[in-house]
Each structure stands twice: as structure tokens, then as C-alpha cells.
Amino acid sequence: MSTPAPSLPGGTWPLGDLTVTRFGYGAMQLAGPWVMGPPTDREGAVAVLRTAVDLGITHIDTSEAYGPRITNELIHEALHPYPESLHIATKVGATRDEQGGWPVARRPEDLRRQVEDNLKSLRLDALDLVNLRLGNAEGPQPGSLASAFETLAELQQKGLIRHLGVSNATAEQVTEAQSIAPIVCVQNMYNLAHRQDDRLIDHLATTGVAYVPFFPLGGFTPLQSAALSAVAARLEATPMSVALAWLLRRSPNILLIAGTSSTAHLRENIAGAGVSLSAEDLTELNEISR
Secondary structure: OOOOOOOOOOOEEEEOOEEEEOEOEEOHHHOOHHHEOOOOOHHHHHHHHHHHHHOOOOEEEOOOOOEOOHHHHHHHHHHOOOOOOOEEEEEEOEOOOOOOOOOEOOOHHHHHHHHHHHHHHHOOOOEEEEEEEOOEOOEOOOOOOHHHHHHHHHHHHOOOEEEEEEEOOOHHHHHHHHHHOOOOEEEOEOEOOEOOOHHHHHHHHHOOOEEOOEOOOOOOOOOOOHHHHHHHHHHOOOHHHHHHHHHHHHOOOEOEOOOOOOHHHHHHHHHHHOOOOOHHHHHHHHOOOO
16 A cells, blocks of 8 residues: 555544545535536546545545436546555435435345445445445434345445445444444534534544544535634634644544545645644634534
């Protein structure tokens, strides 16, 4: 495996037998508006992916549902044949409808088809990491994941998946998944203002399981806080830079997959995540969620 670029903040973390940079890249924003259709600037989207790898990022997050198919096709176009150091994570458990919704698709036959579709569009023989998407657009929902996760575990045993994870999951669903097969990550919504998973993050850190926050900067509603702005002004940094830096400081098992469709913004995110936060800064930032 090649050595990641030293400029990437946060170092690395193991996903099972894979090693990834804690600063990764989320490909969702490469699709068109509201994650539907192709990008307006396809060459620019390809350039972002190539720049991410050139800068040393070894963890890219995607899904066949993005576009749908668009981000996977862009990843293949930009990066195939893939460097040995690059690891691609994807999600299954939901599809897209013509209105841009995310219908649940977690029946065994749905999941098998989605895994096959990901393999085909990414041109892979096996997927490095597959996260089972649970809940709905409003967040995690209680209920058993056994049937769906057992299906993915069977596909893993067949050699089509290397590692498993869960997304948009409750703590109880994480425990249930671990009773069926080992997981290497949990991917939930989490950021400075939404810290409902604090206990889960700390528990996962003690067991070597990664936590991958989606919407680390607030998603479609960017983070806004007087305290965040004050710390950023004091550090002569942007609020978004401080929010990313805080996540890397929050716990060593947190992996960032902040997305962007701009190479300049990608470089800004990397530089920003490396901002040094003092104990005073952290105390002030930790008050935001309260």
C-alpha cells in the first residue's frame, strides 16, 4: 500500500484489514441537483475525484442510488483501474424514485440486486465495504435488521463483500448487526450541533469500529452558530473548517467524508480540517449542542 500524503489531517484508521485516511471523500454531491441526474460539469466532477486521490485520500464513499448510478459511473471513469491503496465504500437498502425520494429496498432480492449493480457500475469483483442503510429520510427508526443484514452477511461469505457496516442506525440495531456478523463502521448523521450518538461513538472507539458522520457540516442546512463563528474568527478560519477539525478531535475513530463538487473546495476542506484547536476552543464548541 502506498503511503498517504502527509498533508492529510487525522492520519489513518483500520477498516477491518483495510487502512484508510481519516479524511476521506463523499461522492454524493457529484450527482445533479438533489442527488438526481448527471452533474452540470462532468469534467469537473472527474477532476475532483482524481484530485482527491492525488492528494492521498484512500477512502471514497458512494452509493448506486446517487444519481442513480451517476457517482459510481464517475468514480469508474475517473479512477479505474483503482490504486491498491484506494478503498470504496457504498450503501444499499434504498433506491430512488422519479420524484427524488428514497424508497426503502431492504428485501433480500433488493439487496442482492443492489450489490450486483454496485459491482457492475464500479467494475469490481468484490466491494470493499457495504453499509446497510436503515431508517428513512427522517432518521433512524427502531426495528430488527436481521433479515436484511443476514442477506449481506451471506454475500460477504460468497466473496462479493469484504466488510460490512450500518448506516442511519440506532444503537440497538448496531448491537443486533454485530450479533450477526462483524461490522467495521457505523455511518450516522452527526456534527457539532447534532450529537445524539456521543455514547455510541465512544463505545465504538473502544472496540475499534469506525464512526463515519454524514452531513458533518449540516448537509442541506449548513451549520450556523454564534459560538462556531466566534471560534472561527479567533482562529482566522472558516466555520466549516472548525467544524471539520472538531470532528477529527472528537474521537480517533471518526472518519470524515465531507463532499464537494469543487477541487478548490476540496483543498480548502483538507486545509481547514487541520486547524489546531485549543482546550478553550474545544470547551466553547462543545457547548453548541447544549
